[in-house]
Amino acid sequence: MVMKTANKMSKSTETVLSELLKARFPFLYISTYEEERVLSVIRSVAADVNLIKTPRRVYTWRLTTGITDEFSQKVGDTAAPLKALEYIEKLDEAAVIVLQDFHIYFGGNGKLPDFHVIRKLRDMVIKLKLSPRPKNVIFTSPFLVLPNELQKDVTIVDFNLPTFEEIKSILNEMISVNEQAGRIRIHLMEEEKEQLVNAALGLTLSEAENAFARAMVEDGKLDVDDVDVILKEKEQIIKKTGILEFIKSDLRMEDVGGLENLKRWLQKRNRSWLDSASKYGLSAPKGVLITGVPGCGKSLISKAISSMWHLPLLRLDIGKIFSGIVGSSEENMREAIKTAEALAPAILWIDEIEKGFSGLGSNGDSGTSARIFGQFLTWMQEKSSPVFVIATANNIQSLPPEMMRKGRFDEIFFVDLPTKRERMEILKVHMGKRLHDASVVGSFEQSPETLSELADSTEGFVGAEIEHLVVSALFEAFSENRSITLADFERAIENTVPLSVTQAEQILAIREWANIRAITATPQEDRVDYNGAPPRKPEIPKPENNENNDIHAARGGRAIDF
Template sequence: MRSFPVELAEFLKARFPYLYIPTWEEERLLDVIKEVVRDPSRIRTVRDLFTWTVTDGMVGADSRMVSETQSPLKALEFINKYDQPAVFILKDFHFYFGGMAGRPDYPVIRKMRDLAVRLKQSPRPKNVIITAPTRVLPVELQKDVTIVEFDLPTEEEIARLLHEMIEVNRRSGRIAIDLKPEEEERLVKAALGLTLKEAENAFARAMVRDGRVGADDVEVILEEKRQIIKKTGILEFIRSPFSIDEVGGLENLKRWLEKRKNSWLDSAKRYGIPAPKGVLITGVPGCGKSLISKAISAMWKLPLLRLDIGKVFSGIVGSSEENMRQAIRTAEAIAPSILWIDEIEKGFSNIGSSGDSGTSTRVFGTFLTWMQEKTKPVFVVATANQIQELPPEFLRKGRFDEIFFVDLPTQVERKEIFRVHLRKRLRDPEVMRDFQLNEEILETLAHWTEGFVGAEIEQVVIAALFEAFSEQRSIRLSDFEKAVKNMVPLSVTQAEQIRAIRDWANVRAVAATAREHMVDYTRQSDRSCVPGDDDIRRVRGGRKVDF
């Protein structure tokens, strides 16, 4: 891919009249433009450089202001009459295109259309560069204006900034440097997606926080990225309190994720492997799909962004497509990152219907194309309860690396789920005076809750604690037995739906449960498996693949 200076030089030499560069980084862009227009090896003809703002008017490279050019029409007239090779930078000129003003300034637009012809025919090369934090372009200028993307700082630029800041503080002796090469790479990768100013602020904050620079300062950098997300309104930055150890079972999925940890770092390039695209997790409701989605963020130490499809669709014509593009740009801007879409079938289940004039189809198409062709390390985690409702093109290979099916937890998994919840809640010695958490107790609880999902097991623990709390005593095993007997599990109330999704997953998805945990087990036919009930065998869903 060509660098921005090379691309800019080509546009200038080809005498493109108007270049529109959307960016927040005016200073960094100005430095690059100065470097290009002063280099005869790039553009052959060295050119004068002027910058315009509504407050100062035209200002030359020598910092001298051109009088009476604050008006946009006067500025354009100055460009028209200037008779030397030059490049003119107009800052925040989108205001006159109908940006924050709401209504376009038609005399300015008409003047620009007239000027475009004269710029092309001028005996001396002249170009106009428009910079703005957002892209606003009226229909009248679409054929005359060329949009040029100015990417955020590269990894090399951020690494150079970090080195400079470290050297300055090392000489002063005020900051302790505690960075290994791989930890420095992790810090730089974490800062990708920030502007140079934002990265500088993040590094400076990390340095002054505890007087040192170390690998644990990644969290400070992620805080800067949270600020970016908060301003979009479409994405939500999730602070994940869960570790992968708090997810009971699903060992096959965990091993798959562990093998792909750090695959976006430079060390992975030696193996010629790409960054993973994403994973689709489907299965029985309440079995931990959302929980493990959040735990991936903590496991990989990457920011977790939640995309609410409902916020993408809005009432203004054309805004839904732009909302999706903005969400994608934001996720890529702070890459490497994790983009989480919960219950994705609710957003994309009615593709092709005529009720929205094709809006949902266009939004879906934008998302599909991005998933197929994305080059930035954005790992997509999508969860679905009713995966049959998703369009078939969404499920084909190339969109996701793998589709995992999360079934009802096995005996071993239920033990682990009970262990996680009991250890998290039972911390007071008085509450545990008559209760001892051991393998035998866990085996008993797991046996009683045959057919229960993870969320129901958590509610069993909570209900048992309420029993003890109501009588102000320590918890007992009988409290759990009572909670189990009073709860009708999802495997009973939605038996037909679970059977249908299992049939789908048997040939289309990989089981999230490890093969060694899929020992023969029994599940009751009409009631939870409390002592005394009759049990029957059932078949688990998902292809048996080990990672």
């Protein structure tokens, strides 16, 4: 479906609207839920002699009232659509007539349009253009519904959600009112206020005001911790799309053992979407592609970024994008991107991205997969909104080379089998989560010596396997109603065959790929004396990249530390 669209990103809505009014475009269409805000903008433009030479009076039409003037006074019996259009046609003054929810006569959702209304609108096109006094008709509606007959005559005007400045103005006004009343305690630095405003981007003015009000009354104060309250309002938007999923994560970076190189990279880019970053000439980072051995923490750290950055985490399931209706898959991808950008700054997480685009190159879907993939890559390359994309992949070799090109992702990180130091951290994290009751802990001590001994025994284990062995050891103690012992952990280790053995060849292939294409998520100091395989089971062959077969060759990924 082809439609004329007035979409000039470099110009404000007011500027675009004024140009279209001056050029006497007969029919404009603005799709938005914010009726009062769009009417305020239309009235402002129509009365501003600096924007349009001939000021226009603004009339509005609703099914419940008919046409009313700027004083909300009815102007005749105009509730019926044809009566309203006849009144507009005969109106002898410069005017802008806003028809609210007129889309109900345009059909859609299996309903036929009102052909008498459609014909009347088409008859009016030339009369509006040649009218001695300029007249423009603007349709406003929450939905874009346009019959084929009107596609060449109606121009769509983008009406963006409130800007940073508009939301900040609302917040400042609410803070001022409540401070004067002495009802709410305000604890906000200027940068923290920016974080609250950024968290509210993507909401309408009404939604943002409601979110700030809820944050204030919840505990009688307003501070940076109320970002989470605002994100709850955003969750409602995500639930209504059906394509994106809002992920609630209580994970902190402290809950992720190891991967310090990746953590430092992320920490340095925290708050880079705030205005303070513009002083350094920085733009918000585009995203990272994280590949590596399954079960080593790729998904875990993706969830933890949301807590570190205080940003909403949106999960995109590529499978939900594809649909049986021709053309709907592309529309689903556009809708997902539009929603993510509306909620920016935000984090968009695509787990196991290689599975989502596995149909590339096949003819079974008439090229749909390739078009969706190309659409996503183009957006990644050109996006200016602060949507940070985290893509994880296990079988990185199945991804096309276009995905790895610079400009799509800021960096590609490789997550290998955890080193001894990382295994100690992972053991400490999972023991700390579960060993709270004194009767369960008994005489067992989480001493550095104990952690070191267990780490030595678990060489070649991935993080998920280490978590499982902690759980298995606790089940051993639970089944016998006694305290945990070191022997329980040792027994769980002996009963586990790690992925490094069962998938040795696949891990080697991933390492060889990452050796020159990715940066290791583990810092150099943690890779000292690392073998990469459990000592009591067959070792994973090490890539022979040089005559010394050093650590960098044994572990995939360039040895760059952040």
